[in-house]
Amino acid sequence: MNAGHVLRRLLGAIPLLFGISLILFAVIHLAPGGPLDVYADNPSVSPEALEEIKQAYGLDRPLPVQYALWLKSMLLGNWGYSIRTGRPVVEEIRDRLGPTLELGGLAMAVSLVLALPLGVISAARRHSTLDHLLTFLSFAGISIPVFWLALLLQLLFSIALGWLPSAGYETIGSGSFGDRLAHIAMPAAVLSLATIASWSRYIRSGMVEVLNEDYIRTAYAKGRRELGVIIHHALRNALIPAVTIIALDLASIISGAVITETVFAWPGVGRLFIESMDGRDYPVLMGLMMMGSLAIVLANILADLTYALLDPRIRYD
Amino acid sequence: MTDAADTLREPIAPRRGYWAQALRRFLSHRPAVAGLAFLLLMAAATIIGPQFLPYGYDDQDFDLIGSPGAMSQSHWLGSDELGRDALTRLLYGGRVSLAVGLAGALIATTLGTIIGALAGFYRGIVDSLLMRFTDVMLSIPPLPLVLLLSGLLRPSVPLLIAIIGALIWMGTARLVRSQFLALREREFVEAARALGAGGPRLILRHILPNAVGPITVAATLAVGSSILLESALSFLGFGVQPPVPTWGNLLNTATPWLSQAPWLAIPPGLCIFGTVLATNFVGDGLRDAMEPRG
Numbered sequence: 008m009n010a011g012h013v014l015r016r017l018l019g020a021i022p023l024l025f026g027i028s029l030i031l032f033a034v035i036h037l038a039p040g041g042p043l044d045v046y047a048d049n050p051s052v053s054p055e056a057l058e059e060i061k062q063a064y065g066l067d068r069p070l071p072v073q074y075a076l077w078l079k080s081m082l083l084g085n086w087g088y089s090i091r092t093g094r095p096v097v098e099e100i101r102d103r104l105g106p107t108l109e110l111g112g113l114a115m116a117v118s119l120v121l122a123l124p125l126g127v128i129s130a131a132r133r134h135s136t137l138d139h140l141l142t143f144l145s146f147a148g149i150s151i152p153v154f155w156l157a158l159l160l161q162l163l164f165s166i167a168l169g170w171l172p173s174a175g176y177e178t179i180g181s182g183s184f185g186d187r188l189a190h191i192a193m194p195a196a197v198l199s200l201a202t203i204a205s206w207s208r209y210i211r212s213g214m215v216e217v218l219n220e221d222y223i224r225t226a227y228a229k230g231r232r233e234l235g236v237i238i239h240h241a242l243r244n245a246l247i248p249a250v251t252i253i254a255l256d257l258a259s260i261i262s263g264a265v266i267t268e269t270v271f272a273w274p275g276v277g278r279l280f281i282e283s284m285d286g287r288d289y290p291v292l293m294g295l296m297m298m299g300s301l302a303i304v305l306a307n308i309l310a311d312l313t314y315a316l317l318d319p320r321i322r323y324d
Numbered sequence: 325m326t327d328a329a330d331t332l333r334e335p336i337a338p339r340r341g342y343w344a345q346a347l348r349r350f351l352s353h354r355p356a357v358a359g360l361a362f363l364l365l366m367a368a369a370t371i372i373g374p375q376f377l378p379y380g381y382d383d384q385d386f387d388l389i390g391s392p393g394a395m396s397q398s399h400w401l402g403s404d405e406l407g408r409d410a411l412t413r414l415l416y417g418g419r420v421s422l423a424v425g426l427a428g429a430l431i432a433t434t435l436g437t438i439i440g441a442l443a444g445f446y447r448g449i450v451d452s453l454l455m456r457f458t459d460v461m462l463s464i465p466p467l468p469l470v471l472l473l474s475g476l477l478r479p480s481v482p483l484l485i486a487i488i489g490a491l492i493w494m495g496t497a498r499l500v501r502s503q504f505l506a507l508r509e510r511e512f513v514e515a516a517r518a519l520g521a522g523g524p525r526l527i528l529r530h531i532l533p534n535a536v537g538p539i540t541v542a543a544t545l546a547v548g549s550s551i552l553l554e555s556a557l558s559f560l561g562f563g564v565q566p567p568v569p570t571w572g573n574l575l576n577t578a579t580p581w582l583s584q585a586p587w588l589a590i591p592p593g594l595c596i597f598g599t600v601l602a603t604n605f606v607g608d609g610l611r612d613a614m615e616p617r618g
Binding site for chain 2: 022023026027030031034035038143146147149150151152153154155158159161162166259262265266269270280281284287292295296299300303304307
């Protein structure tokens with residue numbers, strides 16, 4: 008791996024992002040209705056005023072022109088203005104990014120801490136009762152609808168037991184560390200369950216593969232204990248198949264957890280997305296989708312580069 | 325002489341066919357068999373179940389309007405705030421959810437197979453164009469994109485199925501492409517080509533049948549994803565619109581009453597959970613059965 012390769016990959020992402028922006032723009036603008044529909048039936052907004060608003064936002068121009076203008080300002084760092092609030096899209100998103108990154112970051116950290124040992128134990132004790140149990144649980148984890156899991160947790164911990172607040176970011180006027188921890192606990196648990204389930208499967212299958220290698224037998228023959236073999240000899244290679252899925256899940260943090268944030272009234276990017284949907288706020292929707300796509304594209308590149316770091320046999324040229 | 329010729333025509337040793345072997349392997353996969361039984365039961369319940377119930381899905385019991393009714397002799401799973409029987413709506417909702425799941429997966433599999441087959445068979449510029457398009461589709465965050473489309477279009481059930489199918493074909497396309505890239509180099513394809521078979525015939529008659537296993541597995545898993553997707557959309561209010569019930573929008577209407585009437589929120593979620601879990605087990609069993617050592 009060298010600087011030239013990294014540069015080539017980054018350049019290759021440009022046509023990809025161009026294609027993504029074209030599709031998103033078409034989807035958003037070709038749909039019937041628009042952000043000004045709410046004014047159309049409003050008797051206090053005259054047709055002339057409506058026309059003026061249209062012109063102010065450039066909504067009267069032909070679509071290709073709108074796209075070109077949008078692309079130009081996007082490249083210059085101006086993501087437009089929210090139709091609902093009039094504030095710059097960048098500010099709207101920035102205000103919501105904090106809670107989203109807090110929630111997503113905590114959930115992913117918990118996922119990694121749990122998925123790693125679970126996957127490794129499953130592989131090391133293959134076909135044991137524990138392995139079968141963990142396999143069943145991981146199938147359950149990827150099959151359970153997140154919104155239902157969220158409702159069940161609310162039912163148990165907020166309504167029945169009264170231990171945790173059912174929704175929100177913090178208690179108004181409190182906002183102590185303990186209070187915020189109580190608010191983030193359930194959404195973080197809901198978010199991490201599916202990732203724990205899928206990551207531990209990837210880590211397990213990677214580990215199973217590696218433990219069958221000759222060099223592992225050699226390590227045992229030399230007298231290393233199982234724990235030492237797993238940590239020092241097997242782990243690094245076993246993680247390779249999980250790299251892509253972990254990178255993509257990490258990238259998905261940035262588009263916000265739409266469902267979880269909705270159920271728990273978490274003031275993050277996912278909520279902003281739903282609010283912008285209700286208001287048909289094109290510039291904000293476009294900004295959010297582009298940000299999420301950019302994260303996925305970069306995560307894919309990062310995953311490929313990590314492969315090369317973990318496995319010297321992989322050469323890109 | 326004739327005897328010898330006849331013996332030669334007979335198989336040397338009795339050999340089980342691929343499908344018989346696959347069936348045997350599938351039946352020995354217990355979670356998959358249990359999953360299949362569950363799915364058949366669920367399908368039967370949602371298809372014929374409503375006929376045994378005295379209510380339609382939008383029949384209202386006017387004495388019960390205002391707040392959700394408790395479970396009772398006449399309403400086994402209670403009634404919603406509009407006085408409608410919860411069990412009846414659960415079964416009708418299952419019809420819609422299962423139909424969307426199956427049809428969405430069918431569309432996704434068809435699209436993915438066509439795109440993957442063309443890319444893998446013709447390679448070159450066709451492959452580049454189709455795979456760049458696949459990359460683009462894979463780079464857009466999936467749930468927001470589905471929400472965007474269904475939120476903007478406010479779709480009917482058939483349109484919703486088309487949207488779901490149009491957004492989850494990419495994995496199948498990549499899978500089919502890699503199968504085709506490998507299979508097109510095999511001797512039997514070369515032989516067929518030497519005998520004068522053209523592109524469409526090679527694709528449909530010679531290569532595709534050899535890729536049926538992985539495609540079936542992917543299709544089964546797609547059923548689970550489209551059921552989850554539909555229920556998430558309907559739960560958020562962007563999917564199938566009331567009064568038509570689906571498991572997702574039943575949960576949507578049950579949410580505001582969660583503390584007063586938890587019995588309305590548990591069954592629909594349990595049905596989604598059980599159905600998706602069952603399809604995932606069936607998919608796992610099919611993988612073991614149809615792709616041994618692969």
